[in-house]
Amino acid sequence: MPAYLRRARQLFAVLVSVLIAAGLLALSGATASADPSPNVYTSSASTITAGQTVTITVTFTNPETTDDIYLWLGLHAAQESNIWTIQSCTGCAQLGTTNDVGGAPQAPIAPGATRSFQVVLLASATTVPGTTGTFDGYFYYETASGSKNALDPTAVSVLVLSAP
Numbered sequence: 001m002p003a004y005l006r007r008a009r010q011l012f013a014v015l016v017s018v019l020i021a022a023g024l025l026a027l028s029g030a031t032a033s034a035d036p037s038p039n040v041y042t043s044s045a046s047t048i049t050a051g052q053t054v055t056i057t058v059t060f061t062n063p064e065t066t067d068d069i070y071l072w073l074g075l076h077a078a079q080e081s082n083i084w085t086i087q088s089c090t091g092c093a094q095l096g097t098t099n100d101v102g103g104a105p106q107a108p109i110a111p112g113a114t115r116s117f118q119v120v121l122l123a124s125a126t127t128v129p130g131t132t133g134t135f136d137g138y139f140y141y142e143t144a145s146g147s148k149n150a151l152d153p154t155a156v157s158v159l160v161l162s163a164p
Helices: 003-032
Strands: 039-043 047-049 053-061 068-077 084-090 101-103 114-123 131-143 146-161
Touching (some): 039 131, 039 146, 053 068, 053 131, 053 146, 068 114, 084 101, 101 114
Parallel strands (some): 047 146
Antiparallel strands (some): 039 053, 053 114, 068 101
C-alpha cells in the first residue's frame, strides 16, 4: 500500500475517533442536564439471605415552587419479582395480586416537603443464591401549573444470598 494511502487511512481513523468521542460527550452532557428524580429509594440492607426481609423506603421531595396537589408513588419488582412476598406496607397498598405497591400520600405537599412510604418484602427461602432483585420506582405529581411523571429504572436493588 502506498504511503499516502496509509496516512490517509490513519487520518480517517483519527477523525472517526474524534467524532465518536465528541458524540459521546454530547450525549453525556444531555443526560447530565436532565432533571433529577424527586424520589430517593433506600433499602434497610443491600444484601440479605434467603428467607429474610428487607424494608424499602420511597421518599418524595416536592421540587416545585408551588404546592403539589396530587402525588402517586409506586414501586415495582422489576427482576426476580417471583421471589418477593409483601409482608407489610406503610403509607402504600399492594396493587392487585402482584408484588407492586403504590400510594397517594396526603396532599397538598409544600415546596421542599417530603412524603414517604415503606414496604417490607420477604425473600423466598428457595431463592437461588446470588440473585439480585431490582425495583423500579415511579412518580406522578400535579401542581397548579401542570404535571410530571417518570419511571426510575433500577431505583434500588437487593442481593439475596443463600440461607444460613
